[in-house]
Amino acid sequence: MTNNDNIITVKNLVKKFGHFVANDHLTFEVRKGEIFGFLGANGAGKTTAIRILCGLSYPTSGEVKVAGFDIYSQRDQIKRNIGYMSQKFSLYDDLTVYENIRFYAGIYGLSRKEIESRAGSLMKRLNLEDAKDKLIRDIPQGWKQKLAFSVAIIHDPKIVFLDEPTGGVDPITRRQFWNLIYEAARDGITVFVTTHYMDEAEYCDRVTIMVDGKIAALDTPPVLKKKYDAANMNEVFLKLARVKVEA
Amino acid sequence: MRRFAGFVIKEFYHIFRDYRTLLILFGMPAVQLLLFGYVITNEIKDARIAILDPSKDEVTRRITEKILSSGYFILEKNLSSYNEIGPAFREGKTTLVLVFGKNFAEKLGREGKADIQILGDASDPNTANILVNYASGIINNYLISINIEQVPLKIIPEVRMQYNPELKGVYMFVPGIMAMLLMLISALMTSLSITREKELGTMELLLVSPLRPIQIIVGKVIPYVALAFIDACIILGMGKFVFGVPIQGSIILLLAESILYISVALSLGILISSITSSQQVAMTLSLVALMLPTILLSGFIFPIENMPWILQWFCQIMPPKYFIIIIKSIMLKGNGLTYIWKETGILVLFTLAFILLSVKKFKIRLA
Numbered sequence: 042m043t044n045n046d047n048i049i050t051v052k053n054l055v056k057k058f059g060h061f062v063a064n065d066h067l068t069f070e071v072r073k074g075e076i077f078g079f080l081g082a083n084g085a086g087k088t089t090a091i092r093i094l095c096g097l098s099y100p101t102s103g104e105v106k107v108a109g110f111d112i113y114s115q116r117d118q119i120k121r122n123i124g125y126m127s128q129k130f131s132l133y134d135d136l137t138v139y140e141n142i143r144f145y146a147g148i149y150g151l152s153r154k155e156i157e158s159r160a161g162s163l164m165k166r167l168n169l170e171d172a173k174d175k176l177i178r179d180i181p182q183g184w185k186q187k188l189a190f191s192v193a194i195i196h197d198p199k200i201v202f203l204d205e206p207t208g209g210v211d212p213i214t215r216r217q218f219w220n221l222i223y224e225a226a227r228d229g230i231t232v233f234v235t236t237h238y239m240d241e242a243e244y245c246d247r248v249t250i251m252v253d254g255k256i257a258a259l260d261t262p263p264v265l266k267k268k269y270d271a272a273n274m275n276e277v278f279l280k281l282a283r284v285k286v287e288a
Numbered sequence: 289m290r291r292f293a294g295f296v297i298k299e300f301y302h303i304f305r306d307y308r309t310l311l312i313l314f315g316m317p318a319v320q321l322l323l324f325g326y327v328i329t330n331e332i333k334d335a336r337i338a339i340l341d342p343s344k345d346e347v348t349r350r351i352t353e354k355i356l357s358s359g360y361f362i363l364e365k366n367l368s369s370y371n372e373i374g375p376a377f378r379e380g381k382t383t384l385v386l387v388f389g390k391n392f393a394e395k396l397g398r399e400g401k402a403d404i405q406i407l408g409d410a411s412d413p414n415t416a417n418i419l420v421n422y423a424s425g426i427i428n429n430y431l432i433s434i435n436i437e438q439v440p441l442k443i444i445p446e447v448r449m450q451y452n453p454e455l456k457g458v459y460m461f462v463p464g465i466m467a468m469l470l471m472l473i474s475a476l477m478t479s480l481s482i483t484r485e486k487e488l489g490t491m492e493l494l495l496v497s498p499l500r501p502i503q504i505i506v507g508k509v510i511p512y513v514a515l516a517f518i519d520a521c522i523i524l525g526m527g528k529f530v531f532g533v534p535i536q537g538s539i540i541l542l543l544a545e546s547i548l549y550i551s552v553a554l555s556l557g558i559l560i561s562s563i564t565s566s567q568q569v570a571m572t573l574s575l576v577a578l579m580l581p582t583i584l585l586s587g588f589i590f591p592i593e594n595m596p597w598i599l600q601w602f603c604q605i606m607p608p609k610y611f612i613i614i615i616k617s618i619m620l621k622g623n624g625l626t627y628i629w630k631e632t633g634i635l636v637l638f639t640l641a642f643i644l645l646s647v648k649k650f651k652i653r654l655a
Contacts, residue, residue: 095496117498125496129489135305136298147294148497193493 048073048200048231049094054103056089063089064100065254071200071233076226078245079235080278085251087235091204094233095125108199121149124201124230128208130189134178138169141177142192149196163191183214187221194225201225203234207241219244239275248274250281257281291499295507302481303511309477313515317469317522324461325531335419336364338382340373343392347402354430355386360422373407383409384419451620462527463615464588466520467608470546471582474516474553475560476574482508482561483570501650509554513547516554520546536622542615545628548635549611555642556607562649582608607638 049071056064063086071077081087092098094107096116105112108122132141139160146156164170167187172180180188186206194201203222207215219241226232234245242248242262249259258265258281262274271277303309337355341348355361364382367373376382389395389403396402406423408416452459482505485491494504520543527533535542557574564570584590585599586608592600603609610631617623625632 097492097495120496120498123496125493127489127492131489131493133298133302133488133490136301140298140301144294144298145493145497148291148494148499150291150498152290 046072048108049077049233050104050106051094052104054090054093054105055101056086056093056098057101062254064093067103067256069249069256069259071231072247074226074229074231075246076222076232076234076244078242078248079233079251080237080239080242080248080274081235081251082237082282086254087237087251088204090251091202091233091235095123095202096120122199124193124196124198126189126193126201126203126206128205130182130185130206132177132185132189132192135176137174137176138164138180138188139173141188142195145192146195151196159195163195167191183210183217186210186214186218190218190221190225194230198230200231200233203232205235205237207236207238215241239273239278242274242278250278252282292503292507295499295503296510299481299508299511303515313473313477313519314522316473317465317519318526320465320469321462321523321526321530324465325458332415332418332422333360334362335360335383335415336381337361337384337386337423338364338367338373338376340367340370340385340387341392342390343388345391345393347393347396348388351388351404351427351430352386355423355426358422358426360419377407377409383412383415384423386423456531456533458527458531458533459620460588462523462531462533463612463619464583464586466523466546466615467549467586467588467611468579468582469523470516470520470550470611471553471556471578471608472574473519474512474550475557475578476571477512477515478509478554478557479560479564479570479574480567481512482558483565483567486561486565487567505558505646509558512554512557513550516550517543517547520550533619535619537618537624541625542618545611545614545618545632545635548632548639549607549614552607552611552635552638552642555639555646559642559646559649562646581606585609586612588612607635610634 047070049069051070052068054064054067055062065086067090079087079090089098093100093105093112096107096112096119100112107119110116110118110122112119133144136144142160142163143156146159151159164173167184169184169188172184177185177188190201190203190206193203207218210218215238222232222234222244234241236242245262247259247261248265250257250265258268258277260268265277266272266274269277269280271280303313339352341352356363361384365376367376367385370387373385373387376385385407387405387407389405392402392404404427406420408420410416449455482491485494491504495501499507524535524542528535556578560570560573560577564573581602582588585592585595585603585606587603588608592603592609595603614628614631614635617628621627
C-alpha cells in the first residue's frame with residue numbers, strides 16, 4: 042500500500058465491452074472517511090466503474106484495491122467490508138420493513154441479538170417504528186430510499202457505494218437523504234457516490250468528473266470552481282463537457 | 289450457515305405471501321389429475337347404437353342382448369330398413385349401427401356362417417374405431433360360446449393385458465402428469481423467482497453481499513425442491529387412493545427418482561434464468577419450451593414410436609420421457625434400479641449438463 046489513508050486505489054483501470062471503452066485508464070484514490078463524488082452524464086462510465094469496485098464485474102485491465110484488498114483475488118474480504126445501494130432502492134416489496142432489515146443484516150452474518158438492536162435503533166432514527174410490520178410496497182418512495190441506505194450500512198462497512206441513490210426523488214427528500222450520508226460519514230464510513238445532479242457535487246469532499254469514460258477533473262468543489270472560473274459545479278461540468286466536444 | 293438459513297426463510301416468505309403461486313403449486317396437481325382422470329378418457333361408455341334386424345330370430349336377439357348389456361352401448365332405436373341408416377347417423381346421436389343379415393339363425397345353422405355388418409360414425413375416427421372393436425369383440429365372444437358345444441377341438445386365445453388389465457387411462461396419466469407438473473413447477477417457479485430478483489435489482493445486492501453465488505442459487509432452489517416434492521406426493525397419493533393406480537415397486541426408489549427429476553427441472557430453470565433477465569421472457573420460455581414438448585414429445589399421450597424420425601430424435605432429449613419410463617416401470621411393473629439404471633443415468637447427465645451450462649453463463653455475465 043502506498044498510502045495508509047487511501048481506502049480505494051485505482052490504477053489504469055480499463056473496461057471494454059467489445060470495441061466500446063467504458064472506462065479508459067482511470068487512476069484515482071479515495072481517502073478514508075471522505076465523501077467521494079463520481080460525477081458524469083448518463084453513459085459516462087460511472088456505473089461501470091462502481092460495479093467493478095463492488096465486485097459485480099471484472100475490469101479488462103488495471104490495478105484496483107478496495108479496503109486494502111485486491112479485487113481479483115480477495116473478493117470475499119472486499120464483500121464483507123462494503124455496502125452497496127443501487128438506484129432501484131432494492132428492497133423486497135412483499136416483505137415488511139422489519140423483515141427486510143433482518144434479511145440484509147442476516148446475510149452479512151450479524152447475530153440475532155445484533156440484528157434486534159440495530160434494527161431497533163435504525164427504525165427509531167428513521168421514524169419508521171410504526172411502519173415496522175408494513176409491507177415495503179405500502180410505504181412511500183422517500184422512506185424506501187432512506188431505508189435502503191440504512192440497510193446498506195447496517196453491517197458497519199468501511200465503504201458504502203451509492204449508485205445514483207437520489208434518482209427519481211424530490212429535492213426535499215434528496216436533501217434529507219444527504220443528511221443521512223453525512224451522518225454515515227461522521228460515523229467513519231467512507232462514502233463513494235455517483236450522481237448526475239451537479240448540485241449534489243457541492244456536498245462532496247472531493248469529486249471526480251467523468252466525460253466519455255475518462256476522468257476529466259478530480260479535486261474539491263471549491264478548487265474546481267476556482268480553476269474553471271465557475272459559480273457552481275454545474276458550470277464546471279458544462280465547461281469540461283464542452284472542451285471534450287470541441288476537442 | 290446462518291446467512292444461508294436466513295436466505296431460505298426469505299424465499300419461503302415470498303412463496304407464502306403470493307396466493308397465486310400457492311394456488312398454482314397446490315391447486316394445479318389436483319385439478320390436472322381430476323381433469324385428465326375423469327374428462328380425458330379413452331374408454332367409451334353408453335354409446336348410442338341403432339340396430340337393423342330383419343331376421344328377429346333367437347341368435348340375433350341373443351347377440352343384441354349381449355351388446356346392450358355390455359355397458360358400452362345403449363339402444364338408440366331399432367331400424368326397419370337400410371334407408372334409415374343414413375338419417376340415423378346424420379341426426380348425430382347414433383354412433384354405431386349393427387345390421388344383421390336375413391335369416392340369420394337359419395343360415396348360421398345350415399351353412400355355418402352368417403352376415404353381420406357394423407357401421408361406425410367415422411367423423412370421429414378414434415371413437416368409431418374403439419366402438420367397432422368393442423362390438424366385434426362381443427360378437428366373437430358369443431360365437432366362441434356357442435361353438436364350444438359343437439366343435440371339440442378349438443384354440444381359444446386368452447388375452448391378458450399385463451400391468452394394466454382393465455386398460456385404464458389413469459395408469460398413463462398419473463406418470464404423465466407427474467412428469468409435466470414437476471417440470472413446470474420446478475423450472476417455471478425457479479426461473480421466475482430468480483429473474484424477479486434481477487428485475488427488482490436485489491440480485492445485485494445479493495451478489496455484492498458475502499453470500500456466494502452458489503449459495504444464492506441453492507437458496508433459491510431449496511424451497512422449490514420441498515414444494516415440488518410435496519406435489520409429487522399429492523399426485524402419487526391421489527393416483528393411488530382416488531384412481532386406484534398401484535405402486536408395485538419401492539416407494540423410496542420412486543421418491544428418490546422424483547427428486548432426481550426435480551433436480552433436472554430446477555437446473556433447467558436456473559439455466560433459463562441465466563439466459564434471460566425478465567420474468568416475462570422466463571415465463572414464456574418455460575411454458576413454450578417445457579410445457580408443450582413435455583405433453584407432446586415425452587410419450588405421455590402420443591407413442592414416440594409412431595412419430596417421424598426427426599421428432600423421435602427430439603424426444604430423446606426430453607428429460608420427461610425418461611422420467612415417465614422410470615415411474616411407469618416402478619409403479620406398474622414393480623421394477624428395481626437394475627431395470628432403470630440407464631434412464632436414471634441419463635437424468636443425472638441432464639442435471640450436470642444444465643448446471644454446467646448455467647455456471648458458464650453466470651461467469652460470462654460477471655466478466
